[in-house]
Amino acid sequence: MINTYSSNLPPPPVPPRPGTQSSMRNWTRSRSHVRFLCAAFVVQTVVTIALFLYLFQRIDAASNENNSTFNNDLIVLKRLEECESNSLDSGSLLDCSKVLQKFQGIISKLSQIEGKAWGLSAPGTPSGTEARAQMTIMASSGQTLKWNPDYSMLKNVEYYTRSRSLQIRVPGYYFVYSQVTFSKAHPKTPLAQFVMRRRSSAERAGEDLLLKAFCSPGSNDLCTSYQAGMFRLEEGQQLYVNVTDSSLVNFEVTTTTFGLFLMQRVP
Template sequence: MINTFHTSLPPPPVPPRQGLHPRPGIRVTPLLWFLSVIMILQMVVTFGGFVYLFRKSSMLQTELQGREYDDLIVLKRLQECDVSSDYNTLLDCGKLLSKYRSIISKVSQAEGKAGFLSAGMPFYGSGAVAHMTVERPSGSSASQTLKWNRDHSLLMKVEYLTSPGALKIVVPGDYYVYSQVTFTKVHPKIPLVQTIMRKSADKEDLLLKAFCSMRDEEAHTSFQGGVFRLEKEEQLSLNVTDMKLINFDVTATAFGLFRL
């Protein structure tokens, strides 16, 4: 028999199959939020880094330009000192030169210390050391003892006596003593020689002696050095054949010592 029954109601829903579940879309939202925050932070940090580098370079360039401008002002003042005859201007120039001498003295001391260390000589922060730069005599002198520029020399726990031109030992011990002299002329009668003399309260003796030979007025440098036991209050000085025969450049003639 054929069923001819009809109805207008929709058919019932199909029950879900076993093992199938709806797509868990809500679980993706925290992950996407975390990745979005990371990307935003990275963009902010990158942009901030570029801004910092740009401002840093701008400040550095401005500082360099300011230094160049200051240098130009100083050069202009020096030119005014050269051409001006005004009394007040000359007084200002004197103050400027005095400051320059103080700065040059500090720089020379630093360079002397750096040169001493770079020469491969041992240096002890708590020890005694001296490296003296030669000073040109102010006038004609018959003395054979060289003088040294106290302001442009390196001195630590060693005293310099200006009048005899000698180094005075403060801390007793074993010292390496050295000297370098550059001769520029030949003496017609006596040989070219440099000697390091040691003087104590009751005697004076010779520590080192070096001879120098020259040909056809060509400059020649002699160097000498040795280790000696030095006591407190002893004085060391450097003598030459004739002061008029040596080179007074600070890199050509020197005298020094350091405690081992």
């Protein structure tokens, strides 16, 4: 039989393969992610370069300012040196007088500022006159405790090994403290420590008691006595620590100590 049927319609499209549409979507997403990462990298690079340039300009400006200040200082010092010479004419001498007046004004302002700073930090205590001492104990015998100056802290206070005493160099009001630990009790005498003051020969000669403290050992045969006070001390006066018996003292550096520090200087 002969097929006489004919049609002018185009053939139907080929159906897509399974998974083709999902692959296209994934590729589109990947391309979007790559674009986003590239844009973020470009923005970060631009910001980093901008910050670097800003910091470089700030550092360069600060360096130029410091160099300018240094150069100005050199010019002023050179001008002062020229003013010191005798080969200047009358006009130059007039300029020198103006420079010296300005220089003296700056010095006076600096002195006032330094004076205010000291007034806030330590009233009545000028710079360089602080005095303090913290002594490290040494094993010894006798009534007066002995200290090791090589391992002690001393500033503007002298330690005399022979008398085992601290001598005051800067007069003023001092905070004095003393701590003594006893390892066992005395059979007859209570355990006690005394901070003594020896007056110089220029004053009324003699000694007086500043502080006194007792302690009684407990079941562990150890007891610690501590005492402290504020005293006005004059130049040349000496302080030392007496105990009932130094053979009963615990000579560990953390248990027995003696010291003082200047609170306010007096003329």
